[in-house]
Structure formats: structure tokens, C-alpha cells
Amino acid sequence: MSRSLAEIVQREVFEAKLVAIRRQLHANPELSHEEFATTESIRGWLAEAGIRLLDYSLRTGVIAEIGGAKPGPTIALRADIDALPVQEDTGLPFASRAPGRMHACGHDYHTASLIGAAYLLKERESELGGTVRLIFQPAEEKAKGALEVIASGALDGVSAVYGLHNKPDLPVGTIGIKEGPLMAAADGFVVELTGVGSHAAVPEAAVDPVVAAAHLVTALQTIVSRNVGPLESAVISVTRLHTGTSWNVIPEKALLDGTIRTFDPAIRDRVRERFEQVTAGIAASFGVSAAVKWIDGPPAVHNDKELAEAAKASARSVGLQVLEPTPSPAGEDFAFYQRVVPGAFFFMGTSGPREWHHPAFDVDERALPLTAAFLARLAEDHLIPNQIRSEEP
Numbered sequence: 352m353s354r355s356l357a358e359i360v361q362r363e364v365f366e367a368k369l370v371a372i373r374r375q376l377h378a379n380p381e382l383s384h385e386e387f388a389t390t391e392s393i394r395g396w397l398a399e400a401g402i403r404l405l406d407y408s409l410r411t412g413v414i415a416e417i418g419g420a421k422p423g424p425t426i427a428l429r430a431d432i433d434a435l436p437v438q439e440d441t442g443l444p445f446a447s448r449a450p451g452r453m454h455a456c457g458h459d460y461h462t463a464s465l466i467g468a469a470y471l472l473k474e475r476e477s478e479l480g481g482t483v484r485l486i487f488q489p490a491e492e493k494a495k496g497a498l499e500v501i502a503s504g505a506l507d508g509v510s511a512v513y514g515l516h517n518k519p520d521l522p523v524g525t526i527g528i529k530e531g532p533l534m535a536a537a538d539g540f541v542v543e544l545t546g547v548g549s550h551a552a553v554p555e556a557a558v559d560p561v562v563a564a565a566h567l568v569t570a571l572q573t574i575v576s577r578n579v580g581p582l583e584s585a586v587i588s589v590t591r592l593h594t595g596t597s598w599n600v601i602p603e604k605a606l607l608d609g610t611i612r613t614f615d616p617a618i619r620d621r622v623r624e625r626f627e628q629v630t631a632g633i634a635a636s637f638g639v640s641a642a643v644k645w646i647d648g649p650p651a652v653h654n655d656k657e658l659a660e661a662a663k664a665s666a667r668s669v670g671l672q673v674l675e676p677t678p679s680p681a682g683e684d685f686a687f688y689q690r691v692v693p694g695a696f697f698f699m700g701t702s703g704p705r706e707w708h709h710p711a712f713d714v715d716e717r718a719l720p721l722t723a724a725f726l727a728r729l730a731e732d733h734l735i736p737n738q739i740r741s742e743e744p
Contacts, residue, residue: 365467365470365720366719366720368467368470369463369464369466369467369716369719369720369723370463370716370719372396372462372463372466372467373459373460373462373463373716373719374445375392375445376389376392376432376454376458376459376462376463377443377445377446377447377454377459378445378446378447378448379392379447379448379449380434380435380447380449380452380453380454380459381433381434381449381452382433382434382435382436382452382492383433383489383490383491383492383493383495383496384410384411384433384489384490384493384495385411385433386411386412386432386433386489386490387411389411389432389433389462390411390412390413390432390487390489393413393432393462393466393487394413396466397413397415397466397469397485400469400470400473401473402415402416402417402469402473402485403415403416403417405484405505407500407503407504407505408503409489409499409500409503409505410489411432411489411490412432412486412487412488412489412490412496412499412500413485413487414484414485414486414487414500414503414505415469415484415485415487416482416483416484416485417469417472417473417476417479417482417483417485418472418476418479418481418482418483418734419479419481419482420476420477420479421479421480421481422480422481423479423480423481423482423734424481424482424510424511424733424734425481425482425483425484425508425509425510426481426482426483426484426509426510426511426512426513426729426730426733426734427483427484427485427486427506427509427511427512427513427688427692428465428468428483428484428485428486428512428513428514428726428729428730429465429486429487429488429512429513429514429685429688430458430461430462430464430465430486430487430488430514431458431461431462431487431488431489431491431492431496432458432461432462432487432488432489432491433458433489433490433491433492433493433496434447434452434453434454434455434456434458434459434492435452435453435454435455435456435492435708436451436452437451437452437453437455437708437710438450438451438453438710439453439455439710440710440711441710441711441712441713443713453710453712454712455707455708455709455710455712456492456707456708456712457516457517457701457703457707457712457714458491460517460701460714460716460718460719460722461515461516461517462487463719464515464699464718464719464722464723464726465485465487465723465726466723467719467720467722467723467724467726467727468485468722468723468724468725468726468727468730469483469485470723471723471724471727472727472730472731475731475735478735479730479731479734479735480734480735480736481733481734482734483730483734484505484509486500486505486506486512488500491683491684491685494537494648494649494682494684495684496684497649497684497685497686497687497688498684498687500688501687501688501691506688506691506692509692510692510693511655511658511692511693511694511695511733512685512688512689512692512693512694513658513662513694513695513696513697513726513729514685514688514694514696514697515696515697515698515699515722515725515726516683516696516697516698516699517698517699517701517703517714517718518676518698518699518700518701518703519701519702519703519704519705519706519707519712519714520703520706521674521676521698521699521700521701521702522700522702523700523701523702523715523717523718523721524670524671524672524700524721525671525672525673525674525700526666526671526672526673526674526697526698526699526700526725527673527674527675527676527697527698527699527700528654528659528662528663528666528673528674528675528676528695528697528698529654529659529675529676529678530654530655530656530659530660531653531654531656532614532615532651532652532653532654532678533651533652533653533654533676533678533679533696533698534651534652534678534679534680534681534682534683534685534686534696535586535612535613535614535651535652535678535679535680535681535682536611536612536613536614536616536619536648536649536650536651536682536686537610537611537612537648537649537681537682538610538611538612538613538619538623538645538646538647538648539608539609539610539611539645539646539648540608540609540610540611540626540643540644540645540646541606541607541608541643541644541646542567542606542607542608542630542641542642542643542644543604543605543606543641543642543644544560544563544564544567544604544605544606544607544634544639544640544641545560545603545604545639545640545641545642546558546559546560546563546603546604546605546637546638546639546640547603548600548601548602548603549600549601550599550600550601551598551599551600551601552599554601557601558637558638558639559601559637559639560594560602560603560604560605560637560639561594561595561601561602561605562637563605563633563634563637563639564592564594564605564607566633566636566637567607567629567630567633567634568589568592568607570629570632570633571587571589571626571629571630572587573629574587574622574625574626574629575587575622578621578622578625579618579621579622583615583618584613584614584615584618584678584680585611585612585613585618585622586610586611586612586613586680587609587610587611587622587626588609588610588611589607589608589609590608590609590610591606591607591608591609592605592606592607593605593606593607594606610648611623611626612680612681612682613651614651614678615651616650616651619650619651623645626643627643630643648682649682649683649684649685649686649687650686650687650690651686652683652685652686652689652696653686653689654689654694654695654696655689655693655694655695657693658693658694658695659695661732662695662697662729664732665725665728665729665732666697666725666728668728668732669721669724669725669728670721671721671725676698679698681707683696699718699721699722699725700718701714701715701718702714702715702717702718703715
């Protein structure tokens with residue numbers, strides 16, 4: 352009989368290995384679709400443990416498998432691997448060596464945790480009644496990587512998929528698990544307003560897109576306050592406004608862009624419809640033309656009820672305290688997997704000093720073995736019969 356999961360996870364060498372992996376990744380961050388060295392490092396860490404590497408048509412990222420000798424379902428565990436274009440300001444001895452790039456969202460921690468889970472599962476491979484597929488996904492920050500993994504066929508035959516994200520405001524030793532919506536649909540927009548330019552001293556000769564843009568920014572805020580119920584949720588943020596080249600010239604065009612965040616598909620459709628109506632109305636009232644371009648982001652992360660409930664038991668069995676998390680308006684392309692197969696996504700407590708994407712972002716590395724143990728137990732609870740697990744010392 353293999354050593355128990357609890358015994359393995361307590362080993363100092365195991366924790367030290369995960370810390371070393373995480374720090375190597377942290378010091379060498381790579382942006383979305385540029386994760387070539389990261390990919391080779393992951394392949395090396397898995398290969399040294401004898402874990403099967405699969406050949407899928409992905410330029411970056413790794414797909415691997417454990418188990419399969421005994422018949423049973425295939426479940427997937429996913430971690431994202433890309434970094435952000437952020438200049439690190441942590442002062443860590445293993446801080447980013449790449450100017451302007453940083454693991455400011457903790458994907459290095461996610462990757463190291465999944466590698467740790469793979470090591471644990473490999474030790475119990477002969478007992479698995481089915482297969483664990485490991486997905487080390489590229490390009491999450493561009494919300495493209497999940498779609499590329501799906502297109503490659505790496506989700507084919509999978510009956511359930513799990514993922515997680517660090518949560519700096521939750522303490523180490525806790526995990527946020529809930530059914531239903533957890534992270535928001537994240538759509539972008541670009542609006543081009545076109546009028547007639549003129550000398551700034553002769554505004555009557557112009558059709559001013561700057562004034563129209565200013566009114567539009569204000570009017571768009573009424574969509575949430577007047578078209579979304581007080582117990583519902585939506586965010587519209589105009590984040591950039593581009594217009595003009597000189598202080599004394601009324602320009603011909605104004606561009607504004609930003610993002611919309613929603614949790615409910617019906618509200619998502621309603622907000623986008625009203626956005627176009629309000630934009631067209633403001634444009635008409637000021638005599639400018641308007642063109643709206645949508646940048647479709649991932650849908651909302653929406654957890655399967657049965658998988659979320661089962662995950663709570665898995666979490667408690669490895670000593671984690673289960674909390675009811677507050678949904679996050681941030682986006683996550685794990686949601687695309689949930690459109691294909693049932694899935695659940697979790698928030699793992701990491702006691703971080705700063706929120707995601709901050710230059711001083713960091714995680715408490717004590718969370719690494721806990722996260723690895725949780726991911727491994729999720730797989731075991733699917734694939735190892737109860738009577739075998741109950742025999743663990």
C-alpha cells in the first residue's frame with residue numbers, strides 16, 4: 352500500500368521541491384503565448400517523475416496524464432502558466448529577472464501546485480480507476496488559452512474539470528467553494544464617434560465628438576443604475592478616452608473603450624443591448640455617428656452544484672477550512688471549459704499582501720503543499736474506490 356496522502360504532503364522534501372519550482376517560475380515569467388521556457392520546464396519536472404506527456408497541437412502549454420491502467424472516467428485538473436506585463440516591486444530574492452514582466456497573478460503558484468498534485472497522484476497511479484489529465488494552460492491573461500486547449504482536443508473524453516485561483520484576502524488553510532457564479536463574464540468595448548472637425552474658436556462649424564463622448568461616458572452609467580436590478584450585478588467602466596491632437600483644434604473623431612462585467616447571461620445580453628441603444632441615442636442627439644465594436648471575453652465561471660459539493664468534502668479531508676466566497680468581478684477563461692464539460696473552480700487562501708495584478712503581489716508559500724494535496728484528493732475521490740481510500744493508515 353502506498354503511503355497516505357497526509358504522510359507524503361508532510362515531507363519536507365516535497366514542500367521544498369514545490370517552493371523551488373514556484374520560485375524558478377516566478378523569477379522567469381513569460382507572457383501569454385510566449386511561455387516556451389516555462390513549457391519546457393514543466394515538461395522536465397513531469398518527465399523526471401515518470402508522468403506521461405501527451406502530444407497536442409499547442410505551441411505552449413503542457414498536457415499530461417496519470418492513470419488509465421484500470422477502466423474509469425477521465426477528469427482534468429487545470430493550472431494557468433502565463434505572466435503579466437507588470438514591473439515587479441516585491442523585493443523578493445527570486446523576483447522577476449525579466450524587466451516589465453511579472454507573475455503578478457500567481458500563475459507560478461498554480462503551476463507548482465498542480466505539479467505537486469501530479470507527484471502525489473503518480474505515487475498512487477496503480478490504484479486509480481480511470482485517468483487524471485493535467486492541463487497546464489497558456490494565455491489565460493488574454494482569455495485565449497482555454498479555447499486553444501479545447502480546439503486541440505485535450506478536453507475530449509473528460510467528464511469533469513477542476514481549477515482554482517489563489518485568493519490573497521483569504522488566509523492560508525482556507526478555500527472558497529460555492530455552486531453557481533464565481534467569476535464574471537468579461538467583455539470589452541470600443542466606441543468610435545465621428546463628427547466634423549474645426550478650429551476650436553469656431554465650434555459652430557464643427558460637429559464635436561468630444562462633447563458627445565463626455566455625455567456618453569456619463570449616460571452609460573445609467574444602464575447599471577436603471578436597467579439592472581438592485582439585487583442583480585453588473586459593472587460598466589469606461590477606462591480610456593482618446594481624442595484630439597492639439598489644444599486649438601476640435602477633432603473629427605473620439606474613441607472610448609472599457610469593460611463590462613456580469614454574472615448572469617440574461618443580464619449580460621440586456622446590458623449589451625442597452626449599451627448600443629444608449630450609444631446610438633447620444634450620437635444622434637449630438638449629430639455624430641457611432642460605431643460599437645465588441646471584444647467578447649469569457650463567460651461567467653459557473654460551478655456545477657454536484658462537483659462543488661463533492662469538492663467541499665475533498666477539501667475538508669485534507670484539513671482545509673471551507674468558506675463561502677464572495678464572487679469576483681474579474682474574468683477567468685476557465686469558464687470556456689465549463690461550456691464543454693461540468694466543472695468547478697475554487698479560491699485557495701494564500702494570505703497575500705496585495706491583490707491580483709499589483710506590482711507587489713505575492714503568495715504565502717505555505718499554501719503550496721495544501722493546494723497540491725487538495726487537487727490530488729479531488730482526483731482520488733473520483734477515481735479511487737472508497738474501500739481502498741478507507742484503508743489508508
